[in-house]
Amino acid sequence: MKKLNFAIVxxxxxxxxxxxxxxxxxxxxxxxxxxxxEDKNEIISKTSYLSKDDDGYFVICQSRDGEHPCHKVSGVRxxxxxxxxxxxxxxxxFYDNGILLATNSYYDNGFISQEVIYKNGNIAEKRVYxxxxxxELVKKIFYTTNEIIKRYYVSGKLVKEEIYxxxxxxxxxxxxxNGLLKRLEDYSSSNDTLELLSPFLHGNExxxxxxxxxxxxxxxxxxxxxxxxxxxxxx
Numbered sequence: 001m002k003k004l005n006f007a008i009v010x011x012x013x014x015x016x017x018x019x020x021x022x023x024x025x026x027x028x029x030x031x032x033x034x035x036x037x038e039d040k041n042e043i044i045s046k047t048s049y050l051s052k053d054d055d056g057y058f059v060i061c062q063s064r065d066g067e068h069p070c071h072k073v074s075g076v077r078x079x080x081x082x083x084x085x086x087x088x089x090x091x092x093x094f095y096d097n098g099i100l101l102a103t104n105s106y107y108d109n110g111f112i113s114q115e116v117i118y119k120n121g122n123i124a125e126k127r128v129y130x131x132x133x134x135x136e137l138v139k140k141i142f143y144t145t146n147e148i149i150k151r152y153y154v155s156g157k158l159v160k161e162e163i164y165x166x167x168x169x170x171x172x173x174x175x176x177x178n179g180l181l182k183r184l185e186d187y188s189s190s191n192d193t194l195e196l197l198s199p200f201l202h203g204n205e206x207x208x209x210x211x212x213x214x215x216x217x218x219x220x221x222x223x224x225x226x227x228x229x230x231x232x233x234x235x
Contacts, residue, residue, distance in 0.1 A: 032073050034060050042087070048079030050097065058098070064091055111135040 029048050036042040047060060052075045061070040064083045076098035083091040092104040103116040109131060117125040128139040136156060142149040152160040157179060163171040174183040 029079055030075070032060060034062075034071075037062060037069060043084055045081060045083045047073070047077060047081040048095075049073060049075045050078040051075040107131045 028050055030051060032047045032049060033043060034045040034047070036044050044062060045060065045064070047058075049058070056076060057072045057074050058077055059070050060073055061067055077093075077095035078097055079095060081091075081093040081095065082089060083093075088108065088110065089106055091106070093100060094102040094104075100118050100121075102118060103114075105113045105116075107113045111131060112129050112135060113131070114129070115125075115127040116123055123143050125143070126139075126141040127137060128141075130136045130138050137153050139153065140151045142151075146165060148164040150162045150164070151158055157177065158175050160175065161171075161173040162169055169187050171187065172183075172185040173181055174185075176182045
């Protein structure tokens with residue numbers, strides 16, 4: 001929990017520093033408004049940028065995915081680039097002197113769908129939110145050099161954490177409604193298959209014997225199907 005609190009504080013401090021750097025150059029920031037070629041009154045995107053004296057430029061197209069026609073704009077992206085669909089905000093990309101810092105995406109109902117944080121050009125963290133009125137955080141994904149950590153939430157409480165090395169699941173933690181660790185599973189990958197090594201049940205439950213492999217695998221499958229069902233509803 002302390003590590004998580006430190007991570008949250010660090011994220012807030014980083015965001016504050018980045019916004020200070022962007023705001024400090026606000027007097028020189030311009031906004032390029034990109035209109036639809038089919039409807040001259042429809043705004044597709046708005047891009048904040050800094051003009052440059054050199055030959056540097058960035059490209060703005062008819063869609064965020066690069067649909068033509070495209071236009072060259074002299075300068076570098078700096079601040080926020082917003083993309084719209086039929087007048088509704090769909091994406092916000094945050095830049096600092098041409099470097100992509102973060103991306104927010106939105107549901108059709110206007111609620112935030114995902115937040116993505118970048119570091120050195122790679123995704124460092126992703127947060128996923130429900131499309132319901134509560135718009136709650138349902139998943140966090142942390143990307144490191146060697147691991148991917150996925151955390152799942154229900155009503156703001158952590159219910160599951162998974163750790164992957166490459167494409168293989170190596171550890172899973174299941175938490176109860178009070179946030180206490182209920183189950184710990186360690187896995188080993190062999191020949192592209194997943195083997196449950198040491199399931200450990202907390203509380204008054206017994207540790208399953210090594211002979212009860214069938215029961216362990218069936219229970220693992222039920223956990224997997226349950227949380228995959230949650231993902232399909234939320235994301």
